[in-house]
Amino acid sequence: MxxxxxxxxxxxxxxxxxxxxxxxxxxxxxxxxxxxxxxxxxxxxxxxxxxxxxxxxxxxxxxxxxxxxxxxxxxxxxxxxxxxxxxxxxxxxxxxxxxxxxxxxxxxxxxxxxxxxxxxAPETPQQQRGYVTELDRRLLAGQRGDAVALFMELAGSSAEEIAGARGLPVWKSLERIAHTLAYDAEVLGTRQxxxxxxxxxxxxxxxxxxxxxxxxxxxxxxxxxxxxxxxxxxxxxxxxxxxxxxxxxxxxxxxxxxxxxxxxxx
Missing domain, CATH: 3.40.50.1820 (Alpha/Beta hydrolase fold, catalytic domain)
Incomplete structure (x- = not known):
């Protein structure tokens, strides 16, 4: 490219x-x-x-x-x-x-x-702050898969869907760019x-x-x-x-x- x-x-x-x-x-x-x-x-x-x-x-x-x-x-x-x-x-x-x-x-x-x-929704900024805090914690700890799972949970995926996704070949590629979830959170700000x-x-x-x-x-x-x-x-x-x-x-x-x-x- x-x-x-x-x-x-x-x-x-x-x-x-x-x-x-x-x-x-x-x-x-x-x-x-x-x-x-x-x-x-x-x-x-x-x-x-x-x-x-x-x-x-x-x-x-x-x-x-x-x-x-x-x-x-x-x-x-x-x-x-x-x-x-x-x-x-x-x-x-x-x-x-x-x-x-x-x-x-x-x-x-x-x-x-x-x-x-x-x-x-009026509660969205507080929810977003909580998400960012936990996302940063997982990324700092090197828990890239758990960071992806957190994002999927925010997006509405069930525990069963997340567990199934972890077993897919694409999961490793998602982990490689998990740090960019923090970038997206910054782009969205409060999500309002x-x-x-x-x-x-x-x-x-x-x-x-x-x-x-x-x-x-x-x-x-x-x-x-x-x-x-x-x-x-x-x-x-x-x-x-x-x-x-x-x-x-x-x-x-x-x-x-x-x-x-x-x-x-x-």
Whole structure:
């Protein structure tokens, strides 16, 4: 894979395919970009698509100390290296990162997010603080598998599902990037959307969900209401892992309209 050097010197690995306007894909927790690969292929019929491994994952390097600002610089470095301006798509925690990046980088001209794991419930910040404290404890103790299990528990997996996952071949690869769960927690902050900050976004924004996780739906509604140039879309019958062909069709329509608002989105 090619690499680009971020501002702090960290090498970020990425793939690029297709031609046309640039689209950057950013992924969520416990993934090195592999989950977005089928979507990249679908989108490459119309766009020049960058799919990358976030820092600390896959073939990408890692910095001595994490900050969300460094991850935003990674996105900026990719855009600068591959065209100078881009649209962005983020799934799950990658959606939160995409919004944070767009609030900082003027090189991002349209944003689409899917199932950002925000939660408006008043107890969410306290729950998130407890999760981060226990996550940090397990990671500091070298209990990487237990850190993955903690995240799965937070995401709603049962004890039986977690036990079954521990026996799968993929478990070792999840343990290798378990430390990036702390990065994702920092991206999400309190896990409540920073509506006042995102309300200053002036780019077109698509806020999409699959309709199956009530807290995500309510938070997505709040995001779409707060952002001036946002549209809200529920992709019915889609799970947190969205069908790449379904998402590609939605993104094509949205990005086409963002590039040329008077063009047809059919």
């Amino acid at each position: 090619p690499h680009v050097a971020s501002s702090d010197g960290t090498r970020i690995a990425y793939s690029i395919e297709g031609g046309g306007p640039l689209v950057v894909l950013t992924t969520g927790s416990l993934d090195d970009g592999s989950e977005n690969a089928p979507l990249a292929t679908e989108l490459s019929r119309w766009f020049r698509v960058v799919n990358y491994a976030r820092r600390g994952r896959g073939e990408s390097g890692d910095g001595a100390q994490y900050s969300v600002a460094r991850e935003i610089e990674d996105v900026g470095a990719l855009i600068d290296a591959c065209g100078g301006s881009a649209m962005i798509y983020g799934v799950s925690t990658g959606g939160a990162l995409a919004l944070e990046a767009a609030a900082t980088l003027r090189s991002i001209n349209a944003i689409a997010v899917y199932e950002v794991p925000y939660d408006l 959307p920073p509506l006042e900050r995102f309300a200053r976004l002036d780019q077109p924004v698509l806020v999409a969900t699959g309709g199956g996780i009530p807290p995500f739906e309510a938070a997505a509604d709040a995001l779409a209401d707060a952002i001036p140039n946002a549209q809200r879309k529920v992709l019915t019958a889609q799970a947190h892992m969205v069908d790449p062909a379904v998402m590609a069709a939605e993104l094509k329509a949205f990005y086409d309209a963002a590039i040329s608002p008077t063009a047809s989105t059919s």
